[in-house]
Amino acid sequence: MKLIDIKDCSKVYKNGVTGLAGLDLEIDKGEFVFIIGQTASGKSTLIKLLYREEKPTKGTVIVGGINVAKLRNSKVYKLRRKLGVVFQDFKLLPKLTVYENVAFGLETLGLKASEIKPKVLDSLERVGLKDKIRVFPSQLSGGEQQRVCIARAIVNNPRLLICDEPTGNLDPETSKEIMDVIESINRDLGTTVIMATHDKEIVNRMKKRVITIENGVKVGDKMKGSYRVHESN
Amino acid sequence: MRAIRILFRSIRDAFKSVFRNFSLSIASIICITITLILVAISLVLSSNVNHFTASIEKELTIVVYLSNDIDSNKEKDIENQIRNMSSFESLVFKSKDEWKKEMQESLGELDSILEDMEDNPLFDSLLVKVKNVSDLSATTDKISEIDGVYSATYGKDSVDQMISIFRVIEKVALVIVIALIVVTAFLISNTIRLAIYARRSEIEIMRLVGTSNIAIKLPFEFEGLFLGILGSIIPVLLTIYAYILTYDFFDGHIFSHMIELVSPNELLFFISIILVIIGGVVGMLGSHHAVRKYLKI
DSSP states (O other), X not given: OEEEEEEEEEEEOTTSOEEEEEEEEXXXXXXXXXXXXXXXXSHHHHHHHHTTSSOOSEEEEEETTEEGGGOOGGGHHXXXXXXXXXXXXXXXXXXSOHHHHHHHHHHHTTOOHHHHHHHHHHHHHHTTOGGGTTOOGGGSOHHHHHHHHHHHHHTTOXXXXXXXXXXXXXXXXXXXHHHHHHHHHHHHHOOEEEEEOOOHHHHHHHOOEEEEEETTEEEEEETTOOSOTTOOO | OHHHHHHHHHHHHHHHHHHHTHHXXXXXXXXXXXXXXXXXXXXXXXXXXHHHHHHHHHTOOEEXXXXXXXXXXXXXXXXXXXXXXXXXXXXXXXXXXXXXXXXXXHOHHHHHHHHHOSSOOSOOEEEEXXXXXXXXXXXXXXXXXXXXXXXXEOOHHHHHHHHHHHHHHHHHHHHHHHHHHHHHHHHHHHHHHHHHHTTHHHHHHHHHTTOOHHHHHHHHHHHHXXXXXXXXXXXXXXXXXXXXXXXXXXXXXXXXXXXEOOOHHHHHHHHHHHHHHHHHHHHHHHXXXXXXXXHTO
């Protein structure tokens, strides 16, 4: 069953740079997909379109039944509540504790504290940070901050987890730990994972679906793929 | 219920944020405090200037001299005609004997001359006050035309000049107050904007985790409101203390008894409310506009 359906999608930025050119892509529920490509290939544009940080210039991008192209700025939150996003630079709120960072999204939904607490603790337990709930992000290591970011992304049980270079700032050992957490979320919770990455070792080791983008065009889409450019089915 | 929970969460987060972003909060509060002190000073000065001009204007009187050949019925008739005028405020009868006595007391040299006169050469008169000083001239003209009135005067040239000077002073005071309030609003709003600019990444993250625009804006708006109110506390206390001290020091009057100061009870409550409202509302609106910029609405 399709979770993401992208048809003839192009994105041209105001400065004339082409991000994507006529991309077609379908991703089913529960899949784990790597998006790879060189710098400025268009993979970040694709990721940004999925959580509606950018709008396509042409074509349709449907995520969980929502047509992203037609979504107004003031309604973007409705899409983002259905998905979780993990970033390379973590994007945690520095003045909030680990618990408050993870609970933040749920609190803004107006949930009761008694509903929020078990969800946040479950989520932090999954990423192995239940004992650091009162700590501020600046007191954590890079890997721990990324775990908080993952806990925040999955706390509302999203159908889709979007990861934009989540291991970009981490050493290989910590990257492996983070990937294990993300893989367990995909396996245990059935959450669809889409990850843009440059990390060849991770892509080659995990043997998941790999979509290669170059100059805004999909040049490869392979099940159990590996990190090679210009690879096609 | 959810909306109420979001509202309470916003108030709680705003409080937290004031303390967790302590240095930014203190910078904002100091800026608000300084600008509101300037507003307080201008409000105190302009209120006293207005009070002074209004009290002088209240004393302006038309002196109506009655002809010496009219009887008491005619006198009553003239009084009634004046009382029926739309601009009429109050009226006092002053007999020629009272005038004579007053002149003898104040003009020592004339005392003996007036004493020697068999008949009192002065006129019975009516001292008329009007509701609005702008009606002085027209009312004097109308009274002059009444049969039995010898003459009516209000010291036209000097009074007209004084009134026009008062009007200019009042207008200048008003312009200064409004200009200061506008500048204050701009400064407070800009300070809050700068504080929010430093936290724009927070807004970006809030958007990324699916927070609705209203749920992002509310805590910032409450924070602006709290900072504005906190920034108005020192100006309010300072104004109350300094004004009462000044009022007591001068015993309510400056330059002997010429300029009467507005009583503290009347003035300070009004100024305190104005300062708190300016601080709070401008702080809140400043936050509202600053956050809007980062919400991409």
